[in-house]
Amino acid sequence: xxxxxxxxxxxxxxxxxxxxxxxxxxxxxxxxxxxxxxxxxxxxxxxxxxxxxxxxxxxxxxxxxxxxxxxxxxxxxxxxxxxxxxxxxxxxxxxxxxxxxxxxxxxxxxxxxxxxxxxxxxxxxxxxxxxxxxxxxxxxxxxxxxxxxxxxxxxxxxxxxxxxxxxxxxxxxxxxxxxxxxxxxxxxxxxxxxxxxxxxxxxxxxxxxxxxxxxxxxxxxxxxxxxxxxxxxxxxxxxxxxxxxxxxxxxxxxxxxxxxxxxxxxxxxxxxxxxxxxxxxxxxxxxxxxxxxxxxxxxxxxxxxxxxxxxxxxxxxxxxxxxxxxxxxxxxxxxxxxxxxxxxxxxxxxxxxxxxxxxxxxxxxxxxxxxxxxxxxxxxxxxxxxxxxxxxxxxxxxx
Numbered sequence: 001x002x003x004x005x006x007x008x009x010x011x012x013x014x015x016x017x018x019x020x021x022x023x024x025x026x027x028x029x030x031x032x033x034x035x036x037x038x039x040x041x042x043x044x045x046x047x048x049x050x051x052x053x054x055x056x057x058x059x060x061x062x063x064x065x066x067x068x069x070x071x072x073x074x075x076x077x078x079x080x081x082x083x084x085x086x087x088x089x090x091x092x093x094x095x096x097x098x099x100x101x102x103x104x105x106x107x108x109x110x111x112x113x114x115x116x117x118x119x120x121x122x123x124x125x126x127x128x129x130x131x132x133x134x135x136x137x138x139x140x141x142x143x144x145x146x147x148x149x150x151x152x153x154x155x156x157x158x159x160x161x162x163x164x165x166x167x168x169x170x171x172x173x174x175x176x177x178x179x180x181x182x183x184x185x186x187x188x189x190x191x192x193x194x195x196x197x198x199x200x201x202x203x204x205x206x207x208x209x210x211x212x213x214x215x216x217x218x219x220x221x222x223x224x225x226x227x228x229x230x231x232x233x234x235x236x237x238x239x240x241x242x243x244x245x246x247x248x249x250x251x252x253x254x255x256x257x258x259x260x261x262x263x264x265x266x267x268x269x270x271x272x273x274x275x276x277x278x279x280x281x282x283x284x285x286x287x288x289x290x291x292x293x294x295x296x297x298x299x300x301x302x303x304x305x306x307x308x309x310x311x312x313x314x315x316x317x318x319x320x321x322x323x324x325x326x327x328x329x330x331x332x333x334x335x336x337x338x339x340x341x342x343x344x345x346x347x348x349x350x351x352x353x354x355x356x357x358x359x360x361x362x363x364x365x366x367x368x369x370x371x372x373x374x375x376x377x378x379x380x381x382x383x384x385x386x387x388x389x390x391x392x393x394x395x396x397x398x399x
């Protein structure tokens with residue numbers, strides 16, 4: 001039996017984004033979370049035969065000496081325990097950026113030309129093929145340059161964009177068919193921050209990043225522990241992140257006073273409390289009398305919710321206001337011909353294929369898609385409903 005750990009996208013030393021005003025205690029906790037996740041990975045990997053690190057361990061251009069020192073210390077801990085470590089460089093830490101970093105004996109960093117390493121574990125021949133990014137912006141399909149493997153267990157490790165993934169730059173792009181056509185048992189992928197098993201025969205696995213850094217990286221983060229026994233691979237996801245990012249929607253229907261509002265927000269906060277820290281964003285939706293509440297008022301509500309949260313199992317809450325004004329659209333439609341036409345056309349817009357064509361130049365932009373992803377029909381209906389109600393509220397102000 002052979003056991004290996006597959007992790008990627010540690011991004012040690014990178015800043016956290018979109019957290020707003022936070023206390024010094026929480027800022028320190030967030031900064032430490034990436035390093036705590038690293039050492040949780042080390043503790044898990046010490047009980048395995050190999051550790052596969054599929055790129056973006058560090059950040060090019062960021063002067064984080066601590067990140068490099070912590071990584072080297074972690075690698076030394078593993079090799080001293082007899083764990084073999086295989087690393088490929090990604091687009092954030094391309095191969096030239098590793099120059100000057102002395103890796104411990106027992107750690108193999110693959111070159112941009114592609115290499116194959118063979119080892120013997122428990123009497124079995126294990127082949128690991130890997131290839132690093134030679135620059136920050138690699139547009140070539142690196143799969144074609146990977147040396148073929150041989151042996152009882154054949155593993156490929158690569159940092160690459162699989163066609164169809166959302167929210168990531170298409171560096172080293174490849175198709176699933178490219179991977180399937182090669183004779184490997186397990187593809188240890190990196191680059192996509194959402195953990196996902198893309199295929200089971202052969203196994204094509206993205207572990208996701210080790211620690212989420214903002215609300216677009218929500219949910220449990222970690223690595224995969226893989227057992228190879230009698231020719232069968234059994235991957236298992238292992239959560240490691242000490243801070244989890246969570247987004248929850250909340251309707252304020254029936255809530256008319258601030259006391260009940262804070263009580264409802266506090267109840268939702270307790271629902272997500274875990275053994276780990278939680279960064280919670282509550283998205284307020286639907287018609288509500290709190291539609292016109294100023295940002296300063298929401299800041300005070302957040303301060304109330306976050307009081308006494310400097311604790312191990314903290315839940316730090318921010319509120320996103322997507323509330324809409326109370327409007328009787330049916331009544332408005334009978335009152336005015338122009339308003340009736342506006343409501344009718346807005347409701348039809350979400351299901352109109354011409355909307356996608358008209359906005360194709362916007363939707364197709366990589367920087368836009370990174371933030372909004374691919375809009376589904378229900379997303380378009382929600383956005384047009386929000387736009388309609390806000391437009392009507394503006395037009396009817398003062399009445």
